[in-house]
Amino acid sequence: MTEPSISANPPFFILGCVRSGTTMLRNILRKHPNLASPEETHFFRWSEPFRGPVYTHVATSNVTLKRHRQIDGISEEEFGELLALSTSRADLCRRYMSLYMSRAKPGAARWFDKSPQNAYGAAMIASEFPGARFLHIVRNPINVVASLRIGKVMKVADLVGACSYWNEAEANLAVLKRAFPSRVLELSYEAFTANPSAGIQEVLQFLGEPFDAKFFADVVTEEVRHDKSGVLSEEEMSTVRTLCRTGRVRHGYGDPTDEADQAAIKQAAQRQKRSAQAKAARTAAAKTAKKDRKKPGPGAQEPASD
Template sequence: MQANTRKPVFIVGCPRSGTTLLQQMLDAHPDIAIAPETHFMQLFWGRRDQYGNLAEDGNYRRLLENIIALPEFLEMELDAQEFSQSAWTIPRSYAAIFSLLLEQFASKRQVNVIGEKTPNHVLYIPKIQAFFPEARFIHLVRDPRAVVNSWRSVPWSSGSVVKDAEHWRFHISAAWRQPPQGTNKIFTVHYEQLVLSPEAHLRSLCTFMDLAFDPAMLDYHKKETKLVNVQREPWKGAAVKPVNQQSLTKWQRDLSPEEIAAIEGITWFEMNRLGYTAQTPVAKLFPLSTMIATKRKFEHLARSARSKMKKLVKS
């Protein structure tokens, strides 16, 4: 059995939106393997200037060594020597290396469909599609109030509900700003709907991936997995347990009315587009949204002015 690596599936979205849960569900299917977070686009392609010309052996070797050093590489149970040897026989491009990484994971798992789950790859959809023209994307979205509340448990939180709400807004809108080209290339899943009706939504996803539904996807938590390292990333612990519907309303207990209002004021447009209802009265929410929109406009103007000033200084 050999995976069709020309049509990989990428699970993307804002971090803490349930992408690990969905990864576990899909990976439980006997014909699917979803690789853990490689952060390939950010860590490697995004730093291509630091690696320099890959035609130079030293630069290429350093890139391969850094990929092999990823904790996720170990969790994918790939053979470092085999990967390195194969990498020296392919074109020296980021697309070829990313493809090789997925190919070897697919070969290890002996599946028909290969995928990868890095939430912030939502920011790189056009480039990923350039790497894999037939790629498909699953965009997982979640209530921003729940996401911001969940961010309190992770080490990369800004510590500010305002900044974290802006982060959610930036990631969510990325899939709208730069969607994949072509028909049936992206499938949007609401976390809440997945948790409330997992079978119905997993069946729809299987159709999207041209696969038959398998009940094993519902029993994902019974499957031993090395793709989620709870010791290294304890905030992912819930993803290896049965679905918990209490996660849908936890934000209502944890966030203060003022925090909720701040989040809703920042994300109101996106919330409305995605079908989420604001809790804050419109009379309070509209002035707040207007103030935030004005603030964003001035920040944009300030950035533009700084950019123009830098160009003038250089000229």
């Protein structure tokens, strides 16, 4: 099998909680002639060491991933060969994407991956792909949890379990955002579906890709809401709001009339202020250190004058 071709354009990754619009976003961006994305890969999802027995078993035996490879046009024999040749998750990812692009969209110049649960390996992705960028799409947790309860794609009946999907993705990606603020674009599912043209242009500008309205002429989006559908009772929705409060507030879903949310909003503002102050202090210290390095040391000879 040939070595993977390395594109000059760094890849990007769509991450977030399941049922938050990641598939919608991927399918829209697939319409761009420069961009190609397979089905979900989950290469960075599991914490088991790459090519260890557990990782290898899951990667080769998981029914969902085998179905994804079938859709991508990559046989199990080919995937096994890719895995055997790869020395890291990133290496496997590049090899897989190269083979997929050569068959599915040879004219594309840049690949991207949409695997929401890769949020668990976001730090490793950022490390192994230093130039990569990240799109984090966020949806109101009430509607995410209700969608998981409905189970159209995947079913999670346990309320705490469903909240954990949202909380853990949000927490992992909040850390990624703090660590690499210029590499992460946070998108609101509600805002994107309300004005997809503006959302697409924002994404492409962030990625450095050209926008042409004709690529997306047939895009139609609609916000899907479940908060008034009766899927969750009022008590259950209250529990979701409580369990997801920190992330809700951070992403603008806080209720200013709710005392607990008000307190959380205030705390978030204080944290943001302290973070800004700490950043300013670090910047000032770095400037001072740079000036000090330029100063001549003790006993240094003054430059001769004319």
